Amino acid sequence: xxEQPKSFLLSPExxxxxxxxxSPGPDAVLDDLASETAALGDIATMQIAPEQGAxxxxxxxLVGARRAVEVGTFTGYSSICIARGLSPGxxxxxxxxxxxxxxxxxxxxxxxxxxxxxxxxLGPALDTLGHLPPDAELDLVFIDADKLGYVDxxxxxxxxxxxxxxxxADNVLWSGRVTDPTATDESTxxxxxxxxxxxxxxxxxxxILPVADGLTLVRRLPDDTTAVP
Numbered sequence: 001x002x003e004q005p006k007s008f009l010l011s012p013e014x015x016x017x018x019x020x021x022x023s024p025g026p027d028a029v030l031d032d033l034a035s036e037t038a039a040l041g042d043i044a045t046m047q048i049a050p051e052q053g054a055x056x057x058x059x060x061x062l063v064g065a066r067r068a069v070e071v072g073t074f075t076g077y078s079s080i081c082i083a084r085g086l087s088p089g090x091x092x093x094x095x096x097x098x099x100x101x102x103x104x105x106x107x108x109x110x111x112x113x114x115x116x117x118x119x120x121x122l123g124p125a126l127d128t129l130g131h132l133p134p135d136a137e138l139d140l141v142f143i144d145a146d147k148l149g150y151v152d153x154x155x156x157x158x159x160x161x162x163x164x165x166x167x168x169a170d171n172v173l174w175s176g177r178v179t180d181p182t183a184t185d186e187s188t189x190x191x192x193x194x195x196x197x198x199x200x201x202x203x204x205x206x207x208i209l210p211v212a213d214g215l216t217l218v219r220r221l222p223d224d225t226t227a228v229p
Contacts, residue, residue, distance in 0.1 A: 007213075015051075029112045033077055033104075033108045036108075037074075051212065060081075065082075065085065065139035066086060066087045068086065068141065069129075069140075070092060070144070071145045072095070072146075073102055074144075075105050078142060079092060079094050079109070080108060082140070093119050094121070096125075096145075097124065125145060126152055129153070129156040133160070135160070136159065136220075138157070138165055140166050141157045143170065144170040144171065147186075150191070151194050154218075158203060158204065158218075167216075168217060169194070170212075170213065170215055174188055174214065198218060204219060
């Protein structure tokens with residue numbers, strides 16, 4: 001399986017050890033998809049790390065998710081991991097703008113036997129989210145798309161997340177650039193704004209896990225509860 005350079009906090013030896021102790025770890029379906037994605041070149045860095053995939057499956061199972069949304073699908077690795085963790089009858093809605101990359105995802109979903117659990121909608125994610133029911137009915141959300149849109153995606157999805165539901169956001173450490181004062185590009189500044197926005201949201205409680213390129217976990221609080229300072 002191709003090495004996942006996103007795990008910048010780990011040495012190659014520790015990364016290999018970590019993957020060897022995931023249960024279950026990546027299987028032939030995910031390995032084949034990772035290899036196909038790696039062949040695309042530099043764009044392959046958009047794929048999540050394999051340990052992130054295992055974590056997505058586990059967290060999806062832990063919250064008993066039946067209704068999930070993914071913003072940013074790319075070639076389908078993360079969507080497979082989420083769909084595998086859904087409760088019986090569960091559905092995953094995937095939002096993306098690229099027909100090229102999601103064509104690979106569709107093939108991977110079929111290969112994994114998950115095509116019936118996943119719906120793909122192509123187009124700007126905010127437009128699609130704006131047409132979702134406003135009720136708090138989602139169990140799990142994963143955001144891994146354009147960084148400038150993170151705050152808007154978050155604000156569109158948190159009200160649709162049930163109390164106790166989980167929102168996950170990828171790339172929140174941005175290869176360490178979030179703490180580099182010389183990094184002032186748009187994407188880095190957008191990630192900083194997002195991290196501050198999540199921290200200051202009284203509707204949720206959250207933490208950043210140093211997994212791969214940084215993964216934020218956000219739990220929606222009951223409506224009559226605020227996060228403890």
